[in-house]
Amino acid sequence: MTVFEDFLKWTCDNEWGHSGHFERRLSNGTQLTVWDSGVLVVEPQSATDKDIIISCAVHGNETAPIEICRDIIQDIIAEQQPVQHRTLFLIANPASINVERRFVEENMNRLFSGAHSKGGITNPERERAAKLEQYVQRFYQEGGDSERRRYHYDLHTAIRDSKREKFAVYPFTHGKPYKQAQLQFLLACGVDTVLLNRAPTTTFSYFSAHQFEADAFTVELGKVRRFGENNRADFAAAEESLRQLVGQPEPDLPAFDPQQHFVFAEAQTINRQHQDFRLNFADDVANFTSFNKGELLAIDGDDKILAKHDDEHIIFPNADVALGQRALLTVVRVPTESLDLV
C-alpha cells in the first residue's frame, strides 16, 4: 500500500506515526506533502490568502467525517477535486480508528493547548496531540503572516441522538466578535445550531482559534456509526461545502438570515467531582433535551445539581468521565440578533 494510493489505509497501517517524507506534484501543479501518518498538506500552484485545516478522527469511532476526508483526499490525488487554497488534512488519532473506539487511552479532545504535557502522564495519545499542535503551527506559519485567513473545521459525530442533529461549538473568543460568514458557512454545511463556549477549553478547535486566530469549530455532523453504515446523504451538504471551501475561491453561502440560526450559550459546565456520580436521566436521552429551572440534572457525591434556567438544554452527558472532567454541559438559547457579529 503506497501512501497516495489509499491515504487513510496507509495512515491506519502506521497508527502512531511515520517518519518518512512523501511528496507528489500533480499534473495540475498541486503539491502534496505528507508530514506524518494522517498529516497531508495540499498546496495549489499559486497561493491565495487562505489556509484551511480539515481534521477528523480526533475520536476514532466517528466514521462519517473520516469517510468524507478520505474521499476528498483521494479525489484531490486523482485530480477530480480542485484545490484553490493551501489545505492541511489531519486524521488525528488513527490508532483509535483501528480499535473502533472513541480513544485508546485518553480522550484526545481534552489534550490540546498544552494539556498533553500536564499531570505527569505520558501516553501515545498525548504524544500525538503534541505533534498535531506542531503541525498546525507549522502549517499556519509556513502560510505566511497573520494577515492570512485561517480556518479549522474539526469534524465529529456524536455518541447519542440529538434533538438538533448537526451543531457546531464556537470556541471562546475572549471577547472578539463572532463571524457572520462562519455562521453562513456552517449553515451551508447543514449546521444550523451553534454553541458558544464561554471559557477556554482543551479542544483542538480552541487551540487553533486561540493560538492562530483561526475561525475554528468543533463540528458535530450527526450520529456515530461504523464504517460503511453511514448514510452519506445525511452528510452531503457538509461534504459539498467542504469541497467548495477547498476548491472554489469562495464557497457558495446562503444569504444571512438570523432566523435560520439557533444559537445557544453555555449555562453550566458540570465536572464530575466524586466517584459517586450519576445523571438523573436515562442513558439514551438525546442531546438538546431541555429541563426547567429546579429540575434535578445530576447527583455528584452529596451535591444535587439542578437546572438554573427554564428551557436549559443538556449536551454531551457522560457520567463515566474521569474525575475532574466534564460530565455534562448545559446551554440556553440566545437570540442571534444579540450576538456581536462582524
Ligand SMILES: [Zn+2]
Ligand atoms: Zn467526537
